[in-house]
Amino acid sequence: MDFDQMVEEYHKALAEFTKANPEPVKALWSQRDDASLASGMGGFTHGAKQVTKNLDFAADQFHEGRISFKTLSKYAADDFAYLVEIERYEAKLFGSDEMDVSTIRVTTIFRRENGVWKAVHRHGDSLPAVRAVLNAVPYSLVSIQKVI
Amino acid sequence: MDFDQKIEKYYHALEEYTRGRPELMVDLFSRRDDVSLANPIGPTVRGWKKVTETAARNASYLRDGEQNHFETVVKVVTPDLAYIVGYERFKARVGGRQNLSAIALRVTTIFRPEEGVWKIVHRHADTVVSNQPAESAIQE
Numbered sequence: 388m389d390f391d392q393m394v395e396e397y398h399k400a401l402a403e404f405t406k407a408n409p410e411p412v413k414a415l416w417s418q419r420d421d422a423s424l425a426s427g428m429g430g431f432t433h434g435a436k437q438v439t440k441n442l443d444f445a446a447d448q449f450h451e452g453r454i455s456f457k458t459l460s461k462y463a464a465d466d467f468a469y470l471v472e473i474e475r476y477e478a479k480l481f482g483s484d485e486m487d488v489s490t491i492r493v494t495t496i497f498r499r500e501n502g503v504w505k506a507v508h509r510h511g512d513s514l515p516a517v518r519a520v521l522n523a524v525p526y527s528l529v530s531i532q533k534v535i
Numbered sequence: 536m537d538f539d540q541k542i543e544k545y546y547h548a549l550e551e552y553t554r555g556r557p558e559l560m561v562d563l564f565s566r567r568d569d570v571s572l573a574n575p576i577g578p579t580v581r582g583w584k585k586v587t588e589t590a591a592r593n594a595s596y597l598r599d600g601e602q603n604h605f606e607t608v609v610k611v612v613t614p615d616l617a618y619i620v621g622y623e624r625f626k627a628r629v630g631g632r633q634n635l636s637a638i639a640l641r642v643t644t645i646f647r648p649e650e651g652v653w654k655i656v657h658r659h660a661d662t663v664v665s666n667q668p669a670e671s672a673i674q675e
Contacts, residue, residue, distance in 0.1 A: 421611055425663075430665050431620060433608055459571060459581055461569075465615055469616065469656075498613075508618065512661035
């Protein structure tokens with residue numbers, strides 16, 4: 388499988404993720420100890436087992452969702468690759484019947500393991516994180532950011 | 536230059552960055568078109584010009600950085616690419632504030648060898664550093 392096909396698989400798997408099904412995403416993850424995940428829940432999760440647990444928990448929060456992608460940067464060497472994207476989610480959050488929309492900036496790193504591309508690291512943060520920083524700086528700077 | 540030496544340079548450049556000086560930091564970035572930067576403030580930007588402009592603007596919000604502390608959670612180095620993920624903590628005066636603020640970042644940095652030199656091709660930093668307990672929802 389070349390890297391572009393891997394990206395396609397990853398996108399399909401993430402679409403399933405928004406429907407409370409973490410299995411396709413989990414199948415694309417490395418099972419090695421250096422796998423790591425920086426999710427919206429905060430901090431880093433490290434090691435395949437912990438990453439899997441985190442993915443199970445996260446997928447459980449979404450139902451009946453859909454997702455779209457904007458690729459900002461993509462690079463693949465022979466056995467290592469990375470992808471920088473914006474993911475836009477529309478999904479029902481756990482316990483709610485209303486569609487929630489969120490935008491996440493995501494960096495994903497892939498490694499070829501025994502000939503197969505696997506995700507080894509994912510870092511995602513959402514707009515609230517950006518807002519948290521904006522709240523910490525003086526208002527004039529916030530205005531500058533809005534203009535820029 | 537080996538990768539660990541490059542990381543030391545990167546950390547030194549970040550210390551300078553927290554003092555409002557972005558020059559060393561931007562010098563470590565790739566000059567190629569696919570270079571990208573996802574800073575805690577503002578959107579992800581791509582391309583050397585936008586990366587340097589964004590880094591310079593964000594560094595200009597910081598002064599008098601001190602107590603820089605770097606904690607590496609994962610480091611993977613291969614001939615193709617290398618990356619580190621971890622935390623960056625420091626104190627600095629932010630914007631017009633007179634007091635030092637404590638700042639903690641969660642960061643992924645990806646490096647690529649370009650003509651024998653490790654260059655940063657992507658940096659993603661946010662402020663979501665700790666697992667958030669339910670109590671964090673309470674507004675004081």
